[in-house]
Amino acid sequence: KQALSLVITVDIPVFFIRMVCPRIHFTRSLLLMHLGPFYIGDLLKWILVSIVQFGVGKRFYVAAYRALRHGSTNMDVLVVLGTTASYVYSVCALLYGAFTGFHPPIYFETSAMIITFVLFGKYLEVLAKGRTSDAIKKLVELVPATALLLLKDKEGKYAAEKEIDASLIQPGDVLKVLPGSKVPADGTVVWGTSHVDESMVTGESAPISKEVSSIVIGGTMNLHGILHIQATKVGSGTVLSQIISLVETAQMSKAPIQKFADYVAGIFVPIVVTLSLVTFIAWFLCGSLGAYPNSWVDETSNCFVFSLMFSISVVVIACPCALGLATPTAVMVATGVGANHGVLVKGGDALERAQNVKYVIFDKTGTLTQGKATVTSTKVFSGIDLGDFLTLVASAEASSEHPLAKAILDYAFHFHFFGKLPSSKDDIKKRKQQILSQWLLEVAEFSALPGKGVQCLINGKKILVGNRTLITENGINIPEEAESFLVDLELNAKTGVLVAYDCELIGSIGMTDPLKREAVVVVEGLKKMGIYPVMVTGDNWRTAQAVAKEVGIEDVRAEVMPAGKADVVRSLQKDGSVIAMVGDGINDSPALAAADVGMAIGAGTDIAIEAADYVLVRNNLEDVITAIDLSRKTFSRIRWNYFFAMAYNIIAIPVAAGALFPFTGLQMPPWLAGACMAFSSVSVVCSSLWLRRYRKPRLTTLLQITVEILLTDRTYTRTSAA
Structure with missing residues (x-):
């Protein structure tokens, strides 16, 4: 901003010296006065433009030198070539006129105007990029x-x-x-x-x-x-700080598609320099051989200057600034928009991969379901008292962090608390702690077995709480009564937990975990997007299939261990398909890391969030569709940006080279070429900013889906559908 202010301050007097002062008799006489062999007006322009060229323009020289030193080229090289050619020519023309008396035209204002327009374009880009970080600013402002x-x-x-x-x-x-x-931490x-x-x-x-x-x-x-x-x-460890860090990292990262732009820019600059030289040589030779009339050349100019202006225009207008901005600006806007919608993206590469997702794998517990299991029924065997049974189970599960374990603890607490309802929630918590400490039994050698359950010793005897696999692996027979009870639970989308004590099955607990209200809608929405939903769970087949049928998923993988979930991801990746994994727990981390796009539910564990590429802060499955849709919209916009940038250069370079001049007299001066180049960059940035208008897909409501099913199913009569 300061550089732009300085260059504009210098450009104003240069503009007046060039355009306004020659039309006023007094100022024209003043400018034509001699100071030694030089005109005062020419000296003033030389001094003012030198400030711009080597003061403000120093940044371009430094950047161009660094690029060339590393064997690469960029837009700064083109800016330096164009402005330096114009400046050096003007200095030579000025000295030539001073010592020979013949004063050829000078174009100091051309280099000044080019630098002005380039800086103006950069300034607008910075403003545009600043607007894309509104999400970060809003988050930072939340901290008291x-x-x-x-x-x-x-x-x-x-x-x-x-x-x-x-x-x-x-x-x-x-x-x-x-x-x-506000809460401070x-x-x-x-x-x-x-x-x-x-x-x-x-x-x-x-x-x-x-x-x-x-x-x-x-x-x-x-x-x-x-x-x-x-x-x-506190500090960087807070949820808010982690969200801010994720957004900042994503906005600074490069998407793989950016490599294409870097590659094109790397080979584009040498091509442009070659085209510029060809343009100069062609026009100069044609002029020297009399191939075009002298009337085309201004009376104050000559064939050399006439050709040089075309050459400089080609160099300036072909700067691949717009090409370089096509991807990073869109990624910055998209990550900011995603944060505003509760979808945190960890980088441009993750954002790019999500557009091609073919399969979305869902964990069941805590992802498709609410993760708030409740006990629905209990059944005891071997004549054991229900209270003693619940005491044993609660004691075994007290050390577990699994949602099912917490549900069992709560159920056991309320069973022992029956008829003694407290007066307030605070009283509930106090009494719960007292009761738990009083009637929970001492546990030894506790161990949690992922995907199976828990085992420990109570009163010196081994107790097992878990699924069929855990019980059968320990050689314990499941009675027909218990098997029938389990099957009935599983067919109704419930989970059955078996309990064995001292090598004998003593009871079973039926549990349910309700589906999230949006699960059916999201699955239907994914299908409409051409994406195949898959459910992977460690639960048994009957429960898994019952839940999958309820939510509308045909592809089910049940009784899968945590490491097996990653194997499911790899099996689907074999044909080159892009896989997204949605999970919330520690056992989902291997699969989240193995998937092309890992999506962690925001309420999940820190490990799951760390392993994922996306974090769905709002714990809402609808954000899965938002993440994929945002990726598709972003890269559609990036492709349009590339099209605009490339089409601009394809059209503008021939015009700048004078291809239309013989037929229409249309000529593009270097300063105008600089303005057009800056405008192209700004147009690409504005195109990216259009993503700020992004709106989440409007999903069909559950009621609408139900009505659609009823109306399309021929087994329903008109009366029953109504």
């Missing part, structure tokens, strides 16, 4: 500047509060968050209840209820009550 730190007295009670800079918050600090203020609520607006980070429009033990995200807005939170993540 200060926080209220709670201070303890000698007895360990919170006795005072102190306002501190938010950057000084340390993990473990307890902070007070007032209604209407990621943490856990240790006192109070309230509702928090997390829409700016997660996209969840409804306020989220927060109570003791609830997790809060830094930058979100506390709406009602006072909260005391204990900071767990």
Whole structure:
């Protein structure tokens, strides 16, 4: 901006000396006065343009030197060639006129105008690129500047509060968050209840209820009550900082398609220089041989200058700036737009791959389903009491982090708590901790077996809680009654958990995990986009097929271990298909890493998010379609950018070389060529900015899909369809 201001300040007097002053008698006489062998007007232009050429234009010389030193060429080389040719010619013409008395025309203003237009184009590009980072700016602005730190007295009670800079918050600090203020750091609520607006980070429009033990995200807005939170993540470790880092990294990364532009630019510059020399030689030879009338050459010019202007115009107008901007500007805009829609892209390469996705593989638990399992039924065998059975199972599952384990714990707690309902949620949590500590049994040698269940020792006896595989591998027989109970659960899209104690099957638990409300719509939407959905799960075949039928997926892979999920990805990749994997858990990480496009649900584990290429912050499956659609729209725009940039050069270079001059008298001066070149770059940037108008695909609602099925299924009568 400062360079542009300086060059414009110099260009204004140069413009007046060239265009306005010669029309005013007094100023014309002044400019034609001699200072030694030189005209004052020529000296003034020489001094002013030298400031532009070697002061402001120094950046072009430095960049061109670096490129040539590394054996490559770029647009800076062309700018240097064009402006230097114009400047050097004008200096030579000026000196020639001073010593011979014959004053050929000088074109100092040409080099100044070229640099002006190039800088103006760069300035507009910077402004345009700045607008693409609005998503980052909005996220940064979410972070509060200060926080209220709670201070303890000698007895360990919170006795005072102190306002501190938010950057000084340390993990473990307890902070007070007032209604209407922003949460200063990621943490856990240790006192109070309230509702928090997390829409700016997660996209969840409804306020989220927060109570003791609830997790809060830094930058979100506390709406009602006072909260005391204990900071767990600060600085670069917060969710907000990680989102900002992901967006910044993605905007600075190169998409593979950019290599094409770099390759073209590398060979384009030598071709342009050659075309420029050919243009000069052709016009100069034709003029020397009298192939065109002298009237074509201005009376103040000559054949050499006439040819040189065409040559310089070719060099200037052919700068491949627009070609170099076609991809990075579109990627920057797309990543910013994606962040605004809750889709974080980790790089241009991931953005490019997503456009060609053929298969989308879904994990079941926590991805297609809500990940909030509940116990629906229990059945005990061997005459064991239900209370004792639940005590054993809850004790075994207490050390597990699996969603099914938490559901079993909650169910067991409420069973023992039946008839003793507390008066508040806080009371529930306190009583739950008391009851768990009182009736949970001591566990030894606990181990979690991925894809199977858990095992441990209670009272010196081995207890197994898991699926059929776990039970049969340990040589335990499954009675016909238990098998019938399991089959009935699985046919109804429920999961059956078997429990064996002391080498005997003692019971079974039926569990369900409801589908996400948008799952059916998303699967239908993917099919309409020509993408094949696949479900991969560690659950048994009957449950997997029942869930898949409910959601509309035909291709099901069940009873797959975590490492096997990656094998499924590789098997689908064998024919060259691009595979997207959508998951949320640690066991999905190998598959997320193996897939061409890994998509981690935002509410998933840190490991899954780290392994993925996309992070769906809003925990909404609709964002899978948004990610793919955004990729397709972005690279469609990039291809249009390339078309515009290449078509511009194909059309503009012959015009600049004077191909139309013999027929129409149309000539493009170098300064006008510079303006056209800058305009082409700006037009490509504006084309990329059009992506800011991107709107998410409007998916058919579940009701509409149901009506479509009913109306198209011939087995339904008109009455039943209605």
